[in-house]
Amino acid sequence: MADENGILLECRKVSKLFGDEGKTQQVLQMIRDGVGKDEIQSQLGAVVGVREASFDVKRGEFFVIMGLSGSGKSTLIRTLIRLIDPTDGEIIVDGEDITKLSEEGMRNVRRNKTAMVFQHYGLLPHKTVFENAEYGLRTRGISQTERREKAQSAIERVGLKGWENYRPSALSGGMQQRVGLARALAHDPVILLMDEPFSGLDPLIRRQMQQEFGRLQEQEDLTTILVTHDLDEALMLGDRIAIMRDGEIIQIATPDELVTNPADDYVASFVEGASPARFLVARSIMSEDPITVRDGDSAESAMNLMRERKIWSVFIVDGSGKVQGVTSWDAVQRAAQSGSGTLTTSTSGVRKPTTCDPGMSIDELFPLVLNTRHPVAVLGERDEVEGMITKNMLLEALAHDIDYDEDEVEAPSANGAGTTEQANTEVPSV
Amino acid sequence: MFNEFPETIEIDLRTRVNDAIDWLLSTFGGVFDFIAAVIRTVLLNLEDVLTWLPWPVVLLFIAVMAWFATRNVMNTVVLTALMVMIGMFGYYELAMITLAIIIAAVFISFIIGLPIGILAAQSDKADSVIRPLLDGAQTMPAFVYLIPALMFFGLGRVPAVIATVTYAVPPLIRLTNLGIRTVTQSAIEAATAYGATPRQILRDVQLPLALPTIMAGVNQTTMMALAMVVIASMIGAEGLGQEVLLAINRIDPGRGFEAGLCIVALAVIIDRITQGFADQYKESIS
Ligand SMILES: Nc1ncnc2c1ncn2[C@@H]1O[C@H](COP(=O)(O)OP(=O)(O)OP(=O)(O)O)[C@@H](O)[C@H]1O
Ligand SMILES: [Mg+2]
Numbered sequence: 280m281a282d283e284n285g286i287l288l289e290c291r292k293v294s295k296l297f298g299d300e301g302k303t304q305q306v307l308q309m310i311r312d313g314v315g316k317d318e319i320q321s322q323l324g325a326v327v328g329v330r331e332a333s334f335d336v337k338r339g340e341f342f343v344i345m346g347l348s349g350s351g352k353s354t355l356i357r358t359l360i361r362l363i364d365p366t367d368g369e370i371i372v373d374g375e376d377i378t379k380l381s382e383e384g385m386r387n388v389r390r391n392k393t394a395m396v397f398q399h400y401g402l403l404p405h406k407t408v409f410e411n412a413e414y415g416l417r418t419r420g421i422s423q424t425e426r427r428e429k430a431q432s433a434i435e436r437v438g439l440k441g442w443e444n445y446r447p448s449a450l451s452g453g454m455q456q457r458v459g460l461a462r463a464l465a466h467d468p469v470i471l472l473m474d475e476p477f478s479g480l481d482p483l484i485r486r487q488m489q490q491e492f493g494r495l496q497e498q499e500d501l502t503t504i505l506v507t508h509d510l511d512e513a514l515m516l517g518d519r520i521a522i523m524r525d526g527e528i529i530q531i532a533t534p535d536e537l538v539t540n541p542a543d544d545y546v547a548s549f550v551e552g553a554s555p556a557r558f559l560v561a562r563s564i565m566s567e568d569p570i571t572v573r574d575g576d577s578a579e580s581a582m583n584l585m586r587e588r589k590i591w592s593v594f595i596v597d598g599s600g601k602v603q604g605v606t607s608w609d610a611v612q613r614a615a616q617s618g619s620g621t622l623t624t625s626t627s628g629v630r631k632p633t634t635c636d637p638g639m640s641i642d643e644l645f646p647l648v649l650n651t652r653h654p655v656a657v658l659g660e661r662d663e664v665e666g667m668i669t670k671n672m673l674l675e676a677l678a679h680d681i682d683y684d685e686d687e688v689e690a691p692s693a694n695g696a697g698t699t700e701q702a703n704t705e706v707p708s709v
Numbered sequence: 710m711f712n713e714f715p716e717t718i719e720i721d722l723r724t725r726v727n728d729a730i731d732w733l734l735s736t737f738g739g740v741f742d743f744i745a746a747v748i749r750t751v752l753l754n755l756e757d758v759l760t761w762l763p764w765p766v767v768l769l770f771i772a773v774m775a776w777f778a779t780r781n782v783m784n785t786v787v788l789t790a791l792m793v794m795i796g797m798f799g800y801y802e803l804a805m806i807t808l809a810i811i812i813a814a815v816f817i818s819f820i821i822g823l824p825i826g827i828l829a830a831q832s833d834k835a836d837s838v839i840r841p842l843l844d845g846a847q848t849m850p851a852f853v854y855l856i857p858a859l860m861f862f863g864l865g866r867v868p869a870v871i872a873t874v875t876y877a878v879p880p881l882i883r884l885t886n887l888g889i890r891t892v893t894q895s896a897i898e899a900a901t902a903y904g905a906t907p908r909q910i911l912r913d914v915q916l917p918l919a920l921p922t923i924m925a926g927v928n929q930t931t932m933m934a935l936a937m938v939v940i941a942s943m944i945g946a947e948g949l950g951q952e953v954l955l956a957i958n959r960i961d962p963g964r965g966f967e968a969g970l971c972i973v974a975l976a977v978i979i980d981r982i983t984q985g986f987a988d989q990y991k992e993s994i995s
Binding site: 360362371387389390391393394395397399400401402403404406414418419446448454462466543562 | 802895896897898900901902903904905906909913914917918993994995
């Protein structure tokens with residue numbers, strides 16, 4: 280039952296309190312009144328695990344939950360399949376409010392829709408790696424041959440082939456974590472819930488696993504909710520990231536927005552270690568006011584504009600605003616001195632421009648920008664020129680990145696404000 | 710005049726109790742007969758097998774089990790030697806008869822104790838009823854257990870087994886309860902997350918993980934059953950216990966000492982072997 284806007288899971292004002300149940304209503308009222316976690320704890324002795332968390336996760340989305348230790352991430356992700364019953368709020372999975380489901384109904388959701396990877400592995404210590412991997416299939420009563428096949432393939436995907444008949448206690452922490460991942464993979468879920476699944480892995484395996492799950496997300500019709508401490512992981516894998524503090528979600532944003540536009544100092548301090556190049560896209564480094572002239576406009580006026588704004592390239596667009604050509608100061612100057620004095624796509628020195636989408640990543644931009652003398656046009660939805668990117672802008676963005684990593688200077692400010700200036704340094708050959 | 714309690718306000722509980730027992734016996738006589746028949750059959754067969762086995766086979770069996778349980782040459786030698794000692798005192802056959810009673814009693818204790826322990830672990834309400842009963846049972850002198858057994862089953866080995874079971878079952882219930890309640894929450898949570906039913910959780914997670922504790926319970930039950938053999942012999946259990954009892958009656962301390970020593974030897978052999986296996990299993994799952 281696909282929701283119209285593709286929302287698969289939705290949390291509406293979910294709260295979880297720990298402590299005296301008699302005071303639940305009182306505490307919920309205090310939460311609604313905006314009383315802080317510490318104050319509630321000192322006044323009533325109740326611990327607010329999660330506080331009015333609202334978010335939605337779209338089908339196929341990779342949703343990340345981040346926050347410091349004790350901010351309620353594990354509590355929140357557990358409430359999503361009611362391993363912890365939320366004290367208040369609604370959780371809608373596939374159009375169904377699971378907070379209202381019976382035990383039996385909830386079991387069906389867990390059997391057929393979700394799989395969970397636990398922060399502390401949650402393996403069955405008396406069962407072998409293989410038996411652990413197939414456990415989810417076993418509760419569903421799936422035939423032995425199918426179990427064997429699925430569990431085996433999951434074990435191989437996490438790189439544990441050859442360990443099938445060992446007990447978890449014979450494995451290192453990282454390997455145990457991978458058994459947990461294999462169990463989730465074999466279960467073949469619609470929604471994969473992962474609580475810090477990669478934190479115990481060494482860097483090499485962690486990268487492998489992150490890539491494996493990133494791939495999985497794209498290949499299969501999988502929706503993932505990931506809890507993590509690791510900013511790089513969040514930025515690399517997440518379509519959107521929710522930041523939690525004291526049980527509360529304080530910002531939900533795409534990686535790009537999060538780094539360039541943190542909601543407050545807390546989020547800012549969270550993302551300050553981010554290396555922008557990895558997730559910067561064309562839009563965030565482009566200059567937003569390239570010079571465009573109509574096909575057939577006078578070259579003289581184009582020259583005036585270029586002098587005035589000290590930008591030494593110009594895009595030629597047609598009547599509907601579609602970009603047709605690009606050229607530099609030299610060619611414009613020559614056109615001005617020639618017969619008609621107009622600038623058209625057939626003027627000598629005018630080239631077809633290289634174009635890109637606003638969402639293109641730096642990696643992809645590199646060859647485009649480096650393989651042309653002219654700036655690359657960033658096209659909007661109707662192929663209009665939304666911005667441009669020069670070699671300098673690209674280098675500038677990377678330079679900030681390097682500066683940042685090595686010297687801990689400020690991150691580049693939002694939307695590449697400093698980068699238009701850099702366009703000026705493209706020296707005109709007057 | 711206050712030297713004698715007035716007869717007019719005396720309560721005659723004993724006749725009522727006896728009447729009640731008579732009533733129970735006449736109404737549920739079939740049930741008691743059936744229970745007695747089952748126990749007697751189990752017991753006789755066990756006894757037959759154990760006394761039929763050639764002693765070298767029994768010694769070999771003990772040696773092999775001791776080796777696999779402890780993986781220690783010294784322990785294996787000592788435990789086997791204890792059995793040889795029993796034989797040298799001339800109590801081999803009586804020891805086998807006692808062993809049959811012990812095995813039957815432990816087996817029945819297990820069948821009764823495990824479900825009660827599980828029930829206590831899964832329901833706090835049941836626990837709050839069962840726990841005081843177990844506490845009470847523990848403070849009761851062992852002799853008291855002879856009375857109900859006698860009342861319902863008369864004299865013989867069947868009531869002896871039943872008295873032994875009543876005396877020995879509490880630690881098994883207690884430790885089954887404890888074992889299940891202390892299974893790590895994370896394993897239960899994981900099974901729940903993958904859609905396991907309470908029954909599946911019990912079967913796949915709680916019982917296997919509680920097994921070391923349950924085995925400790927079985928071990929304690931066995932030790933208590935052994936402690937009961939002398940007392941149980943008062944209502945007709947044969948074997949080493951009866952030998953001790955006879956020694957007491959005939960004021961023959963030497964004989965009593967020998968038989969007593971054999972009971973201790975039997976206890977040590979069973980204890981070491983079962984404990985060894987329990988430890989190994991525990992090791993493998995931790
Ligand atoms: N069973 C519980 N009883 C009482 N308080 C609890 C319980 N479980 C969690 N809490 C509290 O709820 C808050 C959130 O805990 P939670 O485990 O969700 O944090 P987390 O973000 O996952 O932390 P970490 O990154 O260390 O795993 C903490 O303040 C914790 O003390
Ligand atoms: Mg956590």
